[in-house]
Amino acid sequence: MKHKLTLLLGLFFLLSAFTADKPVITIFMIGDSTMADKSLTGGNPERGWGQMLPGYLSEEIRVDNHAVNGRSSKSFIDEGRWEKVISQVKKGDYVFIQFGHNDEKSDPKRYTAPGTTFDENLKRFVNETRAKGGIPVLFNSIVRRNFGTADGNKLIDTHGAYLDSPRKVAKELGVAFVDMNKVTHDFVEGMGPVESKKLFMWVPANQVAAIPKGREDNTHLNVYGGRVVAGLAMDAVAKEVPELAKYVRHYDFVVAQDGSGDFFTVQEAIDAVPDFRKNVRTTILVRKGVYKEKIVVPESKINISLIGQEGAVLSYDDYAQKKNCFGEEKGTSGSSSCYIYAPDFYAENITFENSSGPVGQAVACFISADRVYFKNCRFLGFQDTLYTYGKDCRQYYEGCYIEGTVDFIFGWSTAVFNRCHIHSKRGGYVTAPSTDRGQKYGYVFYDCRLTADEGVTEVYLSRPWRSYAQAVFIRCYLGKHIVPAGWNNWGKKEAEKTVFYAEYESTGEGANPKARAPFSHQLKSIKGYEIETILAGNDGWNPVKNGNELLDIKR
Known part of the structure; x- marks a missing residue:
């Protein structure tokens, strides 16, 4: 039975090491x-709504935006x-087609007539897309x-029959x-x-380097407008094209280095979260990229969900012996790339990285918060990679990758590492736990x-x-790099009487x-070491059963 379990566990890890290519x-x-x-x-704060669309879609969808300033359906073809x-279109791809603003222009290189040439161009786009x-x-x-009415509260249409042509062609x-105009x-x-x-x-003038004289433009969108309209567009698309609905995502904020989000840096997004926003999560999508910034999630920014696209890396290169602005060493705690103080x-x-290399203590992530949950995250570093700092704090790691050299998982917190x-x-x-005396659990x-x-x-x-x-390893696969003795007393003979180091079916x-x-101990039973028991505390926190669902806690 034990041999079969070993084979199954090895197969599980082998399969989990590879991810199937997503269509x-x-x-x-x-x-x-x-x-x-x-x-x-x-x-420049101007954005097209197509530029912001990737922040509303899962990674199975790639947005390839070919829209260009000043183009009509005619000039887009003629050029x-x-x-x-x-x-480039292949079977199963989509083509989103939106013209009209510039088809209205009197310029003969751009002008088309609704009902005739404009409709003909739209039909060409449709038919040739279908042919592929x-x-x-x-x-x-x-x-x-x-807003041109007498009371100034009603919008006046400026597009006329150009709004009807796409509708008529679609029906035909x-x-x-x-109907983006109505939306x-x-x-x-x-x-x-x-x-x-x-x-x-x-x-306003003199506020943005790209627009020193300022601008009053009622046609083109800014960052906020682009995000809003992109969201409205995808909600409307989900209704009209149900096959795309399963790929639509909504986040409160999007971070992206290419300008497709609300912010360019993760810290800007965290700072924008309202303090002590209760009973609801604030979701932040971090799009692909290496974000070199030292990040702090302060205690007031509770209930944040930080979701990364594949390739989202939060990285910094401080280390313990590096000097601060006063010429003092930063120390282990001061070396971290990311600090998390907010509960839930x-x-x-997300990849949390300390990129300073083998230079001694250099923390990738420092956690001093309760009910913290990491799923499919990576923690990269050398010595002291993951600092589970908070006393009386619980942390849960599911499907994560953690690497390092010396004491690369260390600290006071109660932490469960699952798969x-x-x-x-x-x-x-x-590991190098510093579990407090009387604390029921350390690392499991x-x-x-x-x-x-x-x-x-x-x-x-x-x-x-x-x-x-305290550290307990339950049903873990241990490579040949683990020494036969397994456990070390750090030269503290007296600690052998007080530590609790154990394994179960390694x-x-x-x-x-x-x-x-x-x-050390070889456990005969893991009664009392159920994950829900370890993390329950006084509030019954159970991330295995409830995921990242918030507890009903008075604050």
Whole structure:
């Protein structure tokens, strides 16, 4: 039975080490400046709604935005832009089509007539997309902010028959149609003539380097407006194209280095979270990129969910002996790349990295908060990678990867590591708990896999940073890098009487119960070591059963 369990566990970790290639669907976007990507030079705040669309979609969808400022359906074709797009469309891809603003222009290079040439161009886009196995979706133009009625509270249409052409073509050809004009009209009019300025390019003079003279523009969107309209668009698309609904995501904030989010840095997004926002999570998407910044989640920013796209890395390069601005060493605590002080913090698919290298103590993540949950995260560093600092704090790590050399998981907190991959880059010690006397639990590793770089030997499961250290490994696979003794007393003979180091059904070449240090234990039962029991505390926190659901706690 034990042999079968070993084989099954090994197979589980082998399979979990590989991720199946996700099928990627591309949404090609063709249109004008209200949809187009904008330059970020000089702090330019203008955004097209297509530029912001990736923040509303899962990673199975790729957005390829070909919309260009000033183009009509005619000039887009005549300049060869459509030919470039359609050559890339493959079966199952989508093409979002939105023209009209510039088809209205009298310029003969751009002008088309609704009912004739404009409709013909739209039909061409639709038919050629279908011929490639793609799926066309027609949109009409977003509304202009034109409050021109006597009372100033009603919007006046400026697009006329150009709004009807996409609708008519869609009906004639059996194509999905999104009435973006109505969607944005209702939203802008609902905001009113004053508040709606927040959506558009109303920029005072001498505030933005890209627009030194300022601008009052009722057609083009700013960062906030682009995000809002993109969200409205995807909600409307989900209704008209149900096949895309499962890919739609909504986050309170999006962080992106390419300008497709609310912020460029993670810290800006955290700072924007209202203090002590109760009974609801604030969700932050971190798009792909390496964000070199020292991050602090203060105690007042409770209930944050930080969700990363694949390749989202939070990195910094401080280390203990590095000097601060006063010429003093930063120390271990001061070396961390990320600090988490707020309770009920949740992170998923985020890499926390200290990139300083093998320079002594250099923390990737410092956690001094209760009910903190990490799912599918990575913690990268060398010595002292993960600092579970908070006393009387509980942390849960699920499916995470943690690497280091010496004491790379250490601290006071009660922490459960469930199905995690723990990797030693050099000889040393995996954990260094400093569990307080009388604390019921320290570190518990459930069904984890312990591996090492090629040629690494002489790795211990733990050594006691404090005399009452606790670490228990349950059904873990231990590689051959784990020494037969398994446990080290850190030269503290007296600590052998007070530490609690134990294993239950360890497997792998590093599992050697008969040779283990005499002060360690081989458990015959794991009663009392159920994950829900370890983390329950006084409030019944159970992330295994309830995920990142918030507890009903009075604050």
